[in-house]
Amino acid sequence: MGCYIHQNNCVSPQGNSESIDLNKLHLSENNTLKAIEPDWLPKEIPLAMYRRMGKASRLACGAALPLLKQQHFNGVLVGTGYGGLEDCVKFLSQIIEYNEGRLTPTHFVQSTSNAIASQLAFFSGNKGHNCTHTHRGLAFENALLEALMLLKENEEHNYLLGGVDEISTYQHNIDFLTGWHKEELVSNAHLFSTSSKGSLAGEGAAFFTVNNQKEKALAYVKGVYTFHSACADDLSSFLKETLQKQLHEVDILLSGACGDNRFAAFYQIIENILPAHTVIIRYKHLCGEYATSSSFALWLACYILQTQKIPTGMIKKGEPKQAYKNILIHNTFRGKQHSFIWLQTPNLTTL
Amino acid sequence: MSTIFVTGIGIYSPLGADLKSNHLALKKGICAISPLELIPSFYAKKMPVGEIKEETPSLKEKLRITQNNLTRTTLLALKAFDDAVHDAHLTNNVLASKSTAFINASTVGGMCLTDELYKDANAKKEGSDYLNSYDLGSVALYIQERYRLQGIINTINTACSASANAIMYGARLIQHGFAERAIVGGVDSLAKFTINGFNSLQILSDELCRPFDANRKGLNLGEGAAFLVLEKEKNIKSKKAYAQLSGYCNANDAFHPSSISENAEGPFLAMQGALHKAGLQAQDISFVNTHGTATLNNDETESMALLRLFTKKIPLFASTKSNIGHTLGAAGAIEAVYSILNIIKQEAYPSLHFTQPISKTGLSPLTEYKKISVNHVLSNSFGFGGNCSSLLFSKI
Incomplete structure (x- = not known):
């Protein structure tokens, strides 16, 4: 079961789809990679509403509004691991500071993670299916899976699909205390040469128009596979059981390696299963680590299939090839949630 | 498309800790809404809420939980999840098979620990035991780990319709062959966060709520958890089934x-x-x-x-x-x-x-x-x- 991607757009720490130059690396600051928001956004949204929007909402609108202008959609599917948490803690702070007195509801309304998808429905007057998936590191994958199922039920539909997460001051603090960020100062240019625990904090939004139309499609999502385990051997068995017979077709493995030494084994074991001709490339030095970074990876994979070029600095192993047809995206989030998304050039499919 | 039956139910609500007590209370028209007791809050003893009158430590003890990082939300979910699974006679092997999906829904997640979250969000050095327990996904992730679930797992938040969408998503997974069965539902516990949030919107009633009444004054918040086991009609053989979705x-x-x-x-x-x-x-x-x-x-x-x-x-x-x-x-x-x-x-x-x-x-x-x-x-x-x-x- 698959779907075709027709338009895509991202807001990332390397810029958005219009401005991005992947051969020039925007550097991290203080172990964080912050998304570069498009400057046109405040002009597109009523000012009063723009001011109220949380950052995750702004990032999502930056990526999704250009798509909403091009196409009518039958529904909106969003994955966000922690979207809305910034507003949530802002509201919490009010509760504590005003000792549960009279509070203003703005932050409360923005704090619920479905505010993002519902805002997109509101902007486009979209009354169709509208769902927000919040399963931490597999939030985007579940939204993608829902898109596949809805498209199977409704052959003619178009869905707006996206993933978004923000770096919020408070979640950043909690993640730091938990040990998800590196303690020593590391530049994203050297992320993969570190051998310590933790990664760089990242954020971004990537949105896609998906449907069943092969004609003029950018790429074809052949499948999405998710799995939970804290053991690397389990992950390798899962991949073998799920995709063994097709692994020889993989031209590129787009690996979610994040520079955290505790999770290196998950990425290594998958690299080892793939054939020698597969080019291994990585992306988290571009966007940092966040729950829905696989949506940015999917955007990148589309970009590579379209341009047939791998941007500088992404290759870990292997020689550039004549043609790239199949890209397997592997992501492991915090050592327990794993996903594979298979993307291929649209002309390979017979649907 | 397959016909989907409900073969198991687990429910923990202010009306009771199981299906039978919920049924009897509904039949008698019991209202389980009363002044807030168990959360230290400005609204304690004042605001009417649908509260499960079981304190979190005693809930933990009843569920034989010794870990320190589980929130009330996770505990309520665990109780209802266990009951649904037992009711549908799912063995641990079936539960842990790749063809069993688990879809949870929540709007509060671990944010029921409002004060702890505030402290951790601002702590300079060491955090509390709950650092990994505040987000919505934490509930399903605990249950996944506890029963080594291998199928598709998800958490949905569409605010007050979240668990209806979890039920829908599970049904679709079965319909499209991604699962043979799905445990679906949702959980939320009362929290200072939601009490103050709904109060700031001025939609909480200071009296017992009166749905559809001309003089209604707003809603009362409640807490609870419920899970259903969904299975394909053709797979259940002689097993009991409650209804069709x-x-x-x-x-x-x-x-x-x-x-x-x-x-x-x-x-x-x-x-x-x-x-x-x-x-x-x-x-x-x-x-x-x-x-x-x-x-x-x-x-x-x-x-x-x-x-x-x-x-x-x-x-x-x-x-x-x-x-x-x-x-x-x-x-x-x-x-x-x-x-x-x-x-x-x-x-x-x-x-x-x-x-x-x-x-x-x-x-x-x-x-x-x-x-x-x-x-x-x-x-x-x-x-x-x-x-x-x-x-x-x-x-x-």
């Missing part, structure tokens, strides 16, 4: 972040879509378990949607929010269970505290217990962000 639909009102449009487009489309999915007509519906929060906006717009869909003959309807309050992310699943009780017991339970219909719509909910013939029950859940969902359960 025959239709479902998710639609968006695309109107306002926290209220529904006057002509109730979202609620109307959700109900109409569920009927369409089931291949049924409006007149086939025996009973509607309404969203019925008792806010000024919801009850009037939901009534408008009922009038639009059912035109002349409105089926019997009631709101169980008058028994337990609004359990947010758990509401869709808890009310799915109550709708299934309507079907298996062939009876309808009264809406409480109603005296006078809204003049604009003139609709009155059922106010007394009644034995009726129930073939199809529509269950509504509408949320912030215009997220409207309806489920349709049918007699087998």
Whole structure:
């Protein structure tokens, strides 16, 4: 079961789809990679509403509004691991500071993670299916899976699909205390040469128009596979059981390696299963680590299939090839949630 | 498409810790809404809420939990999850197979620990035991780890319709061959966060809520958890099944972040879509378990949607929010269970505290217990962000 991607757009720490130059690396600051928001956004949204929007909402609108202008959609599917948490803690702070007195509801309304998808429905007057998936590191994958199922039920539909997460001051603090960020100062240019625990904090939004139309499609999502385990051997068995017979077709493995030494084994074991001709490339030095970074990876994979070029600095192993047809995206989030998304050039499919 | 049956139920609500006690309480028309007791808050002993009167440490003890990082939300979910799984006779092997999916829904997650989260968000050095437990995904991730679940796992948050969407997502996974069975539902616990949030929107009532009453003053918050086991009809053989999940639909009102449009487009489309999915007509519906929060906006717009869909003959309807309050992310699943009780017991339970219909719509909910013939029950859940969902359960 698959779907075709027709338009895509991202807001990332390397810029958005219009401005991005992947051969020039925007550097991290203080172990964080912050998304570069498009400057046109405040002009597109009523000012009063723009001011109220949380950052995750702004990032999502930056990526999704250009798509909403091009196409009518039958529904909106969003994955966000922690979207809305910034507003949530802002509201919490009010509760504590005003000792549960009279509070203003703005932050409360923005704090619920479905505010993002519902805002997109509101902007486009979209009354169709509208769902927000919040399963931490597999939030985007579940939204993608829902898109596949809805498209199977409704052959003619178009869905707006996206993933978004923000770096919020408070979640950043909690993640730091938990040990998800590196303690020593590391530049994203050297992320993969570190051998310590933790990664760089990242954020971004990537949105896609998906449907069943092969004609003029950018790429074809052949499948999405998710799995939970804290053991690397389990992950390798899962991949073998799920995709063994097709692994020889993989031209590129787009690996979610994040520079955290505790999770290196998950990425290594998958690299080892793939054939020698597969080019291994990585992306988290571009966007940092966040729950829905696989949506940015999917955007990148589309970009590579379209341009047939791998941007500088992404290759870990292997020689550039004549043609790239199949890209397997592997992501492991915090050592327990794993996903594979298979993307291929649209002309390979017979649907 | 396969026919999907409900083969297991687990419920923990202010009306009781199991299906039987919930049934008896509904039948007797018991209201489990009373002043807040268990959360240290400015509103303690004042604000009426649907609270499960079991303190978190004692809940932990009953569930034999020794870990320090589990929140009340996770504990409530665990109890209902275990009960649903036992009720459907799923062995640990079946539970841990790749063909068993688990879909949870929550709007609060670990944020029930409002004060702890505030401290951790601002702590300079060491955090509390709960650092990994605040987000919505933490509940399902704990249950995954505990039972080594290998199938598809998800957490959905569409505000107050979240668990209706979890039920829908699980049904779709089965329909499309991604799972043979799915444990689906949702959980939320009372939190200083939501109490103050809804209060800031001025939609909390300081009295017992009165769904569909002309003089209603707002909603009461509640807490609870419910999970259903969904299986394909052809797989269950001689096993008991409660009801069929025959239709479902998710639609968006695309109107306002926290209220529904006057002509109730979202609620109307959700109900109409569920009927369409089931291949049924409006007149086939025996009973509607309404969203019925008792806010000024919801009850009037939901009534408008009922009038639009059912035109002349409105089926019997009631709101169980008058028994337990609004359990947010758990509401869709808890009310799915109550709708299934309507079907298996062939009876309808009264809406409480109603005296006078809204003049604009003139609709009155059922106010007394009644034995009726129930073939199809529509269950509504509408949320912030215009997220409207309806489920349709049918007699087998």
